[in-house]
Amino acid sequence: MIVFRQLFDPDTSTYTYLLADALTREGVIIDPVKERHARDLDLIRELGITLRYSIETHVHADHITGSGAIREATGAQVVTGAATRLECSDVLICDGEQLAFGNEVLTAIATPGHTDGCTSFRWRDRLFTGDTLLINACGRTDFQQGDPERLYDSIQKLFAHPDETLVFPGHDYEGRHVSSVGQEKTINPRLAGKGKQEFVDIMNALDLPYPRRIDTALPANQACGHAA
Numbered sequence: 001m002i003v004f005r006q007l008f009d010p011d012t013s014t015y016t017y018l019l020a021d022a023l024t025r026e027g028v029i030i031d032p033v034k035e036r037h038a039r040d041l042d043l044i045r046e047l048g049i050t051l052r053y054s055i056e057t058h059v060h061a062d063h064i065t066g067s068g069a070i071r072e073a074t075g076a077q078v079v080t081g082a083a084t085r086l087e088c089s090d091v092l093i094c095d096g097e098q099l100a101f102g103n104e105v106l107t108a109i110a111t112p113g114h115t116d117g118c119t120s121f122r123w124r125d126r127l128f129t130g131d132t133l134l135i136n137a138c139g140r141t142d143f144q145q146g147d148p149e150r151l152y153d154s155i156q157k158l159f160a161h162p163d164e165t166l167v168f169p170g171h172d173y174e175g176r177h178v179s180s181v182g183q184e185k186t187i188n189p190r191l192a193g194k195g196k197q198e199f200v201d202i203m204n205a206l207d208l209p210y211p212r213r214i215d216t217a218l219p220a221n222q223a224c225g226h227a228a
């Protein structure tokens with residue numbers, strides 16, 4: 001038996017995930033948002049979960065992480081990809097390394113490209129892809145050491161999973177909650193039938209506006225959500 005919740009921050013369209021082993025009540029949270037940390041803590045208490053890890057898929061530019069606040073309240077360890085080199089992180093996780101909670105295991109997959117420290121996580125039949133792979137889209141590559149060629153290669157690592165594997169993204173701006181590897185391979189307009197160079201050309205031509213909260217979010221997230 002498992003516990004699985006998908007939570008949403010409407011201000012930034014961010015998804016936060018709570019995963020737990022229903023037997024031991026040990027769990028993890030992925031990508032909590034600072035402004036929602038009280039909601040998350042209420043749910044963790046209500047479900048009787050002992051939180052082991054607060055996991056970041058990457059250093060976010062669009063919202064401030066709730067990981068620091070959640071660590072203070074629960075004693076959970078903050079986990080980020082090794083390439084983030086974040087001093088505030090308790091666990092700098094490398095590709096293929098695992099995190100255990102109760103009888104459950106989560107596996108890190110280094111997926112640089114949107115940022116150099118981006119890490120996706122596999123748990124059972126599902127992938128938590130952060131901004132590496134979004135539903136019908138992917139994270140931008142024009143800030144934070146973004147690199148469309150590396151992002152393409154990282155997405156191929158995710159696409160190597162069985163088509164049935166569920167894809168739970170870090171954001172969705174159009175009310176979609178979940179996709180699958182097979183669906184993204186066949187209908188994601190940036191990827192379906194596209195080679196690497198086509199993908200790179202698409203990404204380099206996006207011409208997106210400057211991220212609204214990047215100047216406050218980045219320094220705060222370098223400190224795991226505490227004031228920098």
Ligand code: FE
Nearest residue numbers: 060061131139
């Ligand atoms: Fe991002």
